[in-house]
Amino acid sequence: MPIEAELKARVRDEAALLSALDQLAPAAPATYRDHYFDSPDGAFAASGQELRLRTVQSPEETRHLLTYKAPAVDRESGSKPEHETQVADPRAAEAILRGLGYRTQIAFTKHCRNYRLRSEGRDMLATVVTVPEIDGTFIELETIVPSEADLTPALKTVRAVLRDLGIAEQDLTDELYTAAVAAATASHDPGDRPATT
Structure with missing residues (x-):
């Protein structure tokens, strides 16, 4: 199963980071509208699994993706085996998930700038x-790796690229x-549940 070798960090100097990234690759802005699904008792997410229906809107196109992530295989990074496929009809995909007994756990929007890089032979x-x-x-x-055996060297490369971008180890989260x-x-709304539309 392919594994998403990923690290996330909080950004202290956004202007410096964007400047460094802009020198490496063109920016591709996009808006992600994410809906995460879970079983009614919350057991699916509690076990570390993720089931997500995402709409990606960019200036060029709108795509819909269905993603399943298994529990993390690396505790420190949280890297997870992942399967993802594009779907033509998100309403039908949501109906299928609901028919299988899943419910929206939470929904939110991510505003993103994507940069496709290459380092040490890896697409990132x-x-x-x-x-x-x-x-x-x-x-x-x-970066996506084919198996757990390649995870450690992949994460080493990810860390090196983050360092080159000015991201400190203590900023990882x-x-x-x-x-x-x-x-x-x-x-903000103590009496209300998170939005699940």
């Missing part, structure tokens, strides 16, 4: 992210957007 995707419900800016840097959005929503 750097994404600068803001989420309206969460303070600050994040960078995600990922395992914070989940889903958890952060849920916490932010609860703190």
